[in-house]
Amino acid sequence: MANASTDDPTLAPGAPADAQDLATASQWRLMWLSFRKHRLAVFGGVVVLILYFIAAFAEFIAPFDPHKFNSRSVYHPPQMLRFVDVGEDGGWAIRPHVRAMKLVRDPETLAANYEPDPETKIYVRFFGKGDPYELWGLFPMERHLIAPVNAGDRFFLLGADRLGRDVLSRTIAGTRLSMSIGLVGVALSLVIGLILGGVSGYFGGRIDALIQRVIEVMIALPTIPLWMGLSAAMPADWSVVTRYFAITVILSLVGWTELARVVRGRFLSLRTEDFVVAARLDGTSQTRVIFRHIMPSIFSHIITAVSLAIPAMILAETALSFLGLGLLPPAISWGALLFEAQNIRSIVAGPWLFAPGILVLIAVLAFNFLGDGLRDAADPYATVER
Amino acid sequence: MYDQPPALNAPVLEVRNLTIEFPTHGERFRAVDDVSLALRPGETHCVVGESGSGKSVTARAILQIVDKPGEICGGEILFRRRATQAHFPDPIDLLRYRANSGAMRDIRGKDIAMIFQEPMTSLSPVHRIGDQVGEALRLHEGLTRRQARLRSIELLNQVGIRDPDRAVDQFPFEFSGGMRQRAMIAMALSCNPSVLIADEPTTALDVTIQLEILELIKTLQASHRMAVMFITHDMGVVSHIADKITVMRNGRVLETGEASDTLRDPQHPYTQELIQKAQELDRPSDLRLDMRGRRSLGPPIITTRDVGKAFVTSRTFLGQPREVSVALKGASIHLKEGENLGIVGESGSGKTTLARCIQRVYELSSGTVDYVGRDGASVDLAPLSETELRPIWREIRTVFQDPHSSLNPRMTVGEIIAEPLRNDPNGPTGPALRDRVIELLDLVELPATAAARYPHSFSGGQRQRIAIARAIGPNPRVILADEPTSALDVALRTTVLNLLLRLQEQLGLSFIFVSHDIAVIRYFCDRIAVMKDGMIVETGDTETVCASPQHPYTQLLLSAVLRV
Numbered sequence: 001m002a003n004a005s006t007d008d009p010t011l012a013p014g015a016p017a018d019a020q021d022l023a024t025a026s027q028w029r030l031m032w033l034s035f036r037k038h039r040l041a042v043f044g045g046v047v048v049l050i051l052y053f054i055a056a057f058a059e060f061i062a063p064f065d066p067h068k069f070n071s072r073s074v075y076h077p078p079q080m081l082r083f084v085d086v087g088e089d090g091g092w093a094i095r096p097h098v099r100a101m102k103l104v105r106d107p108e109t110l111a112a113n114y115e116p117d118p119e120t121k122i123y124v125r126f127f128g129k130g131d132p133y134e135l136w137g138l139f140p141m142e143r144h145l146i147a148p149v150n151a152g153d154r155f156f157l158l159g160a161d162r163l164g165r166d167v168l169s170r171t172i173a174g175t176r177l178s179m180s181i182g183l184v185g186v187a188l189s190l191v192i193g194l195i196l197g198g199v200s201g202y203f204g205g206r207i208d209a210l211i212q213r214v215i216e217v218m219i220a221l222p223t224i225p226l227w228m229g230l231s232a233a234m235p236a237d238w239s240v241v242t243r244y245f246a247i248t249v250i251l252s253l254v255g256w257t258e259l260a261r262v263v264r265g266r267f268l269s270l271r272t273e274d275f276v277v278a279a280r281l282d283g284t285s286q287t288r289v290i291f292r293h294i295m296p297s298i299f300s301h302i303i304t305a306v307s308l309a310i311p312a313m314i315l316a317e318t319a320l321s322f323l324g325l326g327l328l329p330p331a332i333s334w335g336a337l338l339f340e341a342q343n344i345r346s347i348v349a350g351p352w353l354f355a356p357g358i359l360v361l362i363a364v365l366a367f368n369f370l371g372d373g374l375r376d377a378a379d380p381y382a383t384v385e386r
Numbered sequence: 387m388y389d390q391p392p393a394l395n396a397p398v399l400e401v402r403n404l405t406i407e408f409p410t411h412g413e414r415f416r417a418v419d420d421v422s423l424a425l426r427p428g429e430t431h432c433v434v435g436e437s438g439s440g441k442s443v444t445a446r447a448i449l450q451i452v453d454k455p456g457e458i459c460g461g462e463i464l465f466r467r468r469a470t471q472a473h474f475p476d477p478i479d480l481l482r483y484r485a486n487s488g489a490m491r492d493i494r495g496k497d498i499a500m501i502f503q504e505p506m507t508s509l510s511p512v513h514r515i516g517d518q519v520g521e522a523l524r525l526h527e528g529l530t531r532r533q534a535r536l537r538s539i540e541l542l543n544q545v546g547i548r549d550p551d552r553a554v555d556q557f558p559f560e561f562s563g564g565m566r567q568r569a570m571i572a573m574a575l576s577c578n579p580s581v582l583i584a585d586e587p588t589t590a591l592d593v594t595i596q597l598e599i600l601e602l603i604k605t606l607q608a609s610h611r612m613a614v615m616f617i618t619h620d621m622g623v624v625s626h627i628a629d630k631i632t633v634m635r636n637g638r639v640l641e642t643g644e645a646s647d648t649l650r651d652p653q654h655p656y657t658q659e660l661i662q663k664a665q666e667l668d669r670p671s672d673l674r675l676d677m678r679g680r681r682s683l684g685p686p687i688i689t690t691r692d693v694g695k696a697f698v699t700s701r702t703f704l705g706q707p708r709e710v711s712v713a714l715k716g717a718s719i720h721l722k723e724g725e726n727l728g729i730v731g732e733s734g735s736g737k738t739t740l741a742r743c744i745q746r747v748y749e750l751s752s753g754t755v756d757y758v759g760r761d762g763a764s765v766d767l768a769p770l771s772e773t774e775l776r777p778i779w780r781e782i783r784t785v786f787q788d789p790h791s792s793l794n795p796r797m798t799v800g801e802i803i804a805e806p807l808r809n810d811p812n813g814p815t816g817p818a819l820r821d822r823v824i825e826l827l828d829l830v831e832l833p834a835t836a837a838a839r840y841p842h843s844f845s846g847g848q849r850q851r852i853a854i855a856r857a858i859g860p861n862p863r864v865i866l867a868d869e870p871t872s873a874l875d876v877a878l879r880t881t882v883l884n885l886l887l888r889l890q891e892q893l894g895l896s897f898i899f900v901s902h903d904i905a906v907i908r909y910f911c912d913r914i915a916v917m918k919d920g921m922i923v924e925t926g927d928t929e930t931v932c933a934s935p936q937h938p939y940t941q942l943l944l945s946a947v948l949r950v
Contacts, residue, residue, distance in 0.1 A: 027796045275795075283779055284805060
């Protein structure tokens with residue numbers, strides 16, 4: 001009689017290391033192996049990581065203090081960063097610089113215009129000293145990723161806004177609030193969604209029916225009037241930080257329903273799965289069934305749901321702030337920056353004010369690519385068994 | 387050879403040296419390796435093999451519907467289109483056509499039709515049966531809607547669907563499994579194909595329905611003079627309908643020949659094994675008879691009285707039951723110590739419900755389940771709470787049908803087997819637990835290294851061994867086995883059954899064995915209970931019942947068993 005244990009090559013001692021490896025691979029390793037094949041998702045993941053890196057070190061990466069205004073550079077157009085510096089005598093050297101521009105007024109209309117000033121070059125260098133700041137509010141520092149060689153000089157790689165503030169620095173500073181509001185908001189809605197969805201799915205019956213009706217009501221509420229109402233209820237004298245937290249709470253109050261539904265659905269389908277029944281018959285306690293047997297199967301799906309919920313949060317914050325209901329100046333977020341680009345005058349005078357909008361686009365796309373890849377990789381056992 | 391006058395028996399479709407590869411992880415897996423076979427009109431050619439033998443892939447290659455990422459790498463598929471005895475055209479190589487070309491689409495359905503294993507998923511749930519049967523007619527033969535409808539009714543009548551005028555306007559969900567398969571066959575026949583490919587068309591059906599469908603295919607084949615390629619893993623089916631047999635394993639053809647010759651005198655050792663394994667079932671196991679001779683059965687340990695179970699299928703707004711479906715209408719059985727009791731019945735007969743009621747996975751609607759414990763005291767399981775049931779669940783254990791879904795894919799095999807032991811307050815801990823897991827793995831003939839691995843790296847048979855190891859862990863007295871072999875290849879079934887019998891001898895177990903397959907029950911069980919529509923219609927000694935069945939339903943079940 002053929003022994004079934006010998007017909008599997010991976011059980012034999014001389015099996016290839018690769019097969020042995022896959023045999024003892026945990027679900028996270030299998031997920032990573034199948035996620036890695038999804039090129040677009042890996043790319044999206046890298047972009048997301050870069051964005052969070054920028055958010056974490058925003059003060060250092062921004063060339064200037066985002067709040068510093070200057071009446072001599074109102075609507076200053078973007079300048080290009082050049083690396084090769086050609087001298088008067090035709091010799092060249094690698095010296096990063098930008099060509100300066102000067103403000104000229106039209107003698108008839110008195111309109112301000114910027115013209116290239118071929119005489120002056122503003123030299124910049126990496127890791128130079130610039131505007132002083134406190135990293136994470138803790139460490140006083142002066143170094144910036146890019147800084148002018150002469151401390152007083154200013155340059156505008158993405159132009160300047162109506163108060164002469166550097167749009168690049170402001171966009172980078174906005175990354176922190178916009179990207180973190182997504183994380184914090186989703187974390188909050190995850191807690192609500194996990195608890196309510198889990199209870200709803202595991203216990204079923206009347207509790208389930210009740211929670212489901214609540215979710216349906218939440219989904220049926222028109223979001224923008226709800227946001228407007230809640231924002232209007234916020235006292236105007238709240239500080240930036242308080243307001244920020246209030247906004248995340250408002251966003252996650254609406255956002256938890258989707259996650260609760262995902263969690264409930266998984267619980268419902270897993271509750272009757274043979275291996276869960278088997279665990280019950282093994283005498284496993286209810287808590288252990290939930291946390292040891294069901295939760296690990298749900299975890300990968302939750303990560304996926306989260307990675308798809310974050311961009312929705314970012315978009316919601318942008319929309320809210322754009323409407324002037326979310327974060328207000330002096331807070332800097334992408335939405336608050338776009339608020340500046342609302343009127344015709346700004347669009348005509350400084351189309352570069354839309355730069356934060358492009359970043360919103362990049363961030364949301366990157367998250368969606370990442371989420372797509374995670375969703376495909378979320379259940380590694382579906383493919384391995386083929 | 388094509389210049390010769392058409393022989394009466396020349397093949398209408400010929401597969402020559404077909405090779406199909408699936409690229410995986412940098413290397414190429416050869417699913418079909420140099421396969422050749424010929425289909426002749428009016429002949430049923432059975433392709434036999436276990437899962438992964440490449441039989442389905444070969445069939446799909448003929449229609450060029452191989453699943454991605456499979457690639458046809460070589461060979462020819464020669465097809466004589468519209469061949470009759472008077473007109474015998476030169477063959478064309480189907481592999482010259484692109485998979486999505488018009489010519490290939492024209493051949494699919496019109497000249498070569500295919501029916502699949504699962505009729506529910508092959509029929510579109512949102513279209514009426516008549517529209518689906520008539521679609522090919524309207525597409526290929528240019529019939530109008532009205533003509534197609536009339537022809538559909540005729541076809542449904544032909545495949546034995548009662549009241550075809552009404553059935554033509556029904557949806558697939560209103561059909562039973564057997565009727566759906568009949569509708570699929572009607573669809574396949576609609577354009578009078580010269581070749582019919584049937585990929586395990588009866589595997590998902592109950593045995594009595596299986597027999598009807600096989601008879602239907604046989605009759606239609608004779609009247610249409612079709613060439614049928616019939617893919618199956620079941621030697622019983624093969625011996626029932628095959629004219630020619632091709633045996634495949636690991637993508638290669640091992641043996642091909644006339645059915646009568648091959649079945650009587652198989653040449654290849656693997657074919658011999660397949661036939662021997664199929665014959666081994668459907669008669670009492672020597673191992674079991676031997677064991678019973680040495681040790682007689684004890685007193686009853688489980689006795690059920692009038693166990694009933696109704697499921698609530700719909701509730702009112704306030705949660706009051708509105709509709710119930712009765713799955714079990716008062717079942718009374720008993721199991722003696724050291725005995726194997728078989729519960730046999732078709733899908734929907736309530737056999738699994740009964741097993742789950744005995745273990746009290748389900749709440750009973752009525753009746754009692756008396757369990758005599760090790761101390762001799764009898765306890766009724768029906769009113770117990772889940773906490774009170776836990777010690778009893780250590781003595782009555784379960785082996786599930788599908789070893790893929792019953793093992794948590796996110797736990798290692800060691801953790802899975804240890805789970806019932808660590809939940810036992812008096813169970814082993816630490817190194818003792820590890821030793822016990824290794825001992826259990828050894829009992830089910832798996833190496834100790836298996837403990838560190840995850841279920842996904844094991845085959846179906848090995849997984850079922852893991853599930854058995856988990857079941858015997860807490861030293862149980864009774865094992866409820868719910869179709870433990872039906873997800874396994876035939877060759878593995880007796881192996882697993884013998885393992886269970888050996889464990890019975892070593893550990894003094896009693897079994898309640900639920901199955902739809904009376905042959906498996908006959909091999910494994912001392913006593914049999916036949917179930918139909920939630921009731922036990924006949925019980926008795928297995929051999930007595932099989933030799934002289936009293937109830938008409940038992941007679942029907944036994945007559946549907948296809949013997950090799």
